Amino acid sequence: LQGGSRGATGRVSGEESRWGGTTGRVRGGLGGGGARGSAFEEKHLASFDPIKQFAMWFEEAMRCPSIGEANAMCLATCTRDGRPSARMVLLKGFSQDGFRFFTNHESRKGKELDSNPLASVVFYWEPLNRQVRIEGSVERLPEEESEHYFHSxxxxxxxxxxxxxxxxxxxxxxxxxxxxxxxxxxxxxxxxxKPAYWGGYILKPDVVEFWQGQTNRLHDRIVFRHLRDATAPTGLMTHKGEGNWVYERLAP
Incomplete structure (x- = not known):
């Protein structure tokens, strides 16, 4: 998604074609988000709190008739020695505390989260040409919360x-x-x-990136980072958000 080498026509470049791939005609150019071709600038942020900004984008994705499961997200986990794996799971709620999902504790992702609690999730809403990437640490939800959701x-x-x-x-x-x-x-x-080996997790974010695709591949990327210390030094192009959040624009 980020920094793709195809032009707006979707043709495969010579560099790509030598690999024998034929992905160039899978899609054409990208438009903007809700308003096709419009840029996503800092002034367009609904909030300087990334959770509130996510809530707005998520609501728009939920209302989009072309998106079947707006709460589908790719969860990436990693073993203690650095071997990654990824799979699709469903978001089952979010708040200022984090993003919640449920799964089997004995699955590969469950075992990897036990040994390495750092994880990332990605939402990709293709009809809106939007992506949200979230990084953070994962904790198990209280047993009573898992019990309640299981029986619902x-x-x-x-x-x-x-x-x-x-x-x-x-x-x-x-x-x-x-x-x-x-x-x-x-x-x-x-x-x-409810099986003892089944329950919920919460991903507590420290990085949230909003990506908006553009036709000319000059995509918009605004990333929020959570500072543990609100007085921590930041760069000249770093802006103060709500709470301990700061945000920056990244090159596509």
Whole structure:
């Protein structure tokens, strides 16, 4: 996305074509965001607080009929020795405290978050040509919050969470079908218990970057950084935001 080498026509350059790829006609040029071709300047920020700015963009993405799941985000985690992995998960709430999601603690992402709590998520809303990238540290949510959310889910999803020991090797799909049928019968009349290995996380952001695509590839990037010390020195092109946040414009 950032700094792509294709022109607005979407043609593949000679540098790219020697790799044998044929991605050049996948898309044409980029427009601006809600107003096509419009720049995203500092004066267009809804707030100098990145969480409030995210809320505005998220609301616009939720209202966009071309976006199926505006809360879908790519979660990137890393092992202690630096091996990364990424996957799509769903945002289940956000506030000044952070961004919440739920998953299996025994999955690869769960194990990586246990050993290395630093993570990043990316939202990409293609119809709006917008991306939001968030970095921070991740903590588990309190058990009672995970319990409450688990029992708010459809019953089939609750059983699915019990059926699947996520990321473990299984013999075939029939194994899942059989186990799912058994548990549907077992819990036909009763409450489905939340597995101990399933729960929520909260990503507490210290970096939030807003990206707006432009036709000429001079994309707009405004990044917010959270300072632990409000009096920490900053550069000449660094601007004071709300609270301990500062923001800067980055080259595309």
């Amino acid at each position: 889910r459809p019953r089939s999803s609750q059983i699915g969470a019990v059926v699947s020991r996520q990321s473990t090797v299984i013999p075939d799909r029939e194994y899942l079908r059989k186990k799912n049928t058994e548990l549907e019968e077992l819990y036909r009349e009763g409450t489905v218990p």
